[in-house]
Amino acid sequence: MSKIGFIGLGNMGGPMVKNLVEAGHSVAIYDIDDEATTRAVSYGGIAKSDAVGTIQNAETVITMLPAGEHVRSVYLENDNLIEHVNKHCLLIDCSTIDVSTAREVIALAKERDIEMIDAPVSGGVGGAEAATLTFMCGGTDSAFNKAQPLLQVMGKNIFHAGSAGSGQAAKVCNNLMLGIEMVAVSEGFVLADKLGLDKQKLWDIASTATSQCWAMTNYCPVPGPVPSSPANRDYKAGFTIAMMLKDLKLSQEAAKTNGAFTPLASLATDLYESFATNDKNEDLDFSSIIKLIENQ
Numbered sequence: 001m002s003k004i005g006f007i008g009l010g011n012m013g014g015p016m017v018k019n020l021v022e023a024g025h026s027v028a029i030y031d032i033d034d035e036a037t038t039r040a041v042s043y044g045g046i047a048k049s050d051a052v053g054t055i056q057n058a059e060t061v062i063t064m065l066p067a068g069e070h071v072r073s074v075y076l077e078n079d080n081l082i083e084h085v086n087k088h089c090l091l092i093d094c095s096t097i098d099v100s101t102a103r104e105v106i107a108l109a110k111e112r113d114i115e116m117i118d119a120p121v122s123g124g125v126g127g128a129e130a131a132t133l134t135f136m137c138g139g140t141d142s143a144f145n146k147a148q149p150l151l152q153v154m155g156k157n158i159f160h161a162g163s164a165g166s167g168q169a170a171k172v173c174n175n176l177m178l179g180i181e182m183v184a185v186s187e188g189f190v191l192a193d194k195l196g197l198d199k200q201k202l203w204d205i206a207s208t209a210t211s212q213c214w215a216m217t218n219y220c221p222v223p224g225p226v227p228s229s230p231a232n233r234d235y236k237a238g239f240t241i242a243m244m245l246k247d248l249k250l251s252q253e254a255a256k257t258n259g260a261f262t263p264l265a266s267l268a269t270d271l272y273e274s275f276a277t278n279d280k281n282e283d284l285d286f287s288s289i290i291k292l293i294e295n296q
Helices: 014-021 034-042 069-076 100-113 125-131 142-154 166-194 199-206 241-260 263-276 286-293
Strands: 003-007 026-030 062-063 092-093 117-120 133-138 156-160
Touching: 003 014, 003 156, 003 241, 014 026, 014 125, 014 142, 014 263, 026 034, 026 166, 062 069, 062 166, 069 092, 069 142, 092 100, 100 117, 100 199, 117 142, 117 166, 125 133, 133 142, 133 166, 156 199, 166 199, 166 241, 166 286, 241 263, 241 286, 263 286
Parallel strands: 003 026, 003 062, 062 092, 092 117, 133 156
Antiparallel strands: 117 133
């Protein structure tokens, strides 16, 4: 049994805590949201009054936070965990943030001889609940090897992408492609409808043809062909429009900083942003972008 401190108990963090507890670990938890904390306590988490409280006697600290500013606040500024955590504690940041912040935090941890990896995830709420997440990790071989046993409790596919920040780089590239693919699949199904082609027939054909992709075969944006997709639940989110927009904006910041030409990602960012800001759609699943395509 490991002693773990877990900070950030949102849609992803809560189920991750549940899986850790069920695997026999002792998990101290903290979130500013009382409802999220209560839910995680029901899973067996041990509530603490602040972030620093979670690291007392912790062998590993895991963070799952909304953005780079929150990661910076927890590790370097307001909570300043890097100054409080013991040097034998492993730090795992599962947040999806900008590469530069990830590298800065890991570098400062290294200065204090503390091992840390960035380990953003893919798989959405369903993956978090089923412990089938994909972890994309950046950091030293030593830190990655120490993190693996815990990551395997929460996920199915664990990858060491490279040095510090490489996990974030992999995540932003992955979601850039996913965001574009969902727009493309949505356009295909909307055009099929205009042409009088049955959506199930299109799915049967395209899911085995050259346009096959995860956005279609696992997360089809129209009701029917994939019963488990959010389209069959009024687009109740597994991965929200707001989260996809955040990741696409990260991709565009990275592209600008590094001189990469990403015209389709740029357009996809504009589309998701337009949809998010109209009628408060940001909490719908990102596959609901098809509604924007349908209504144009």
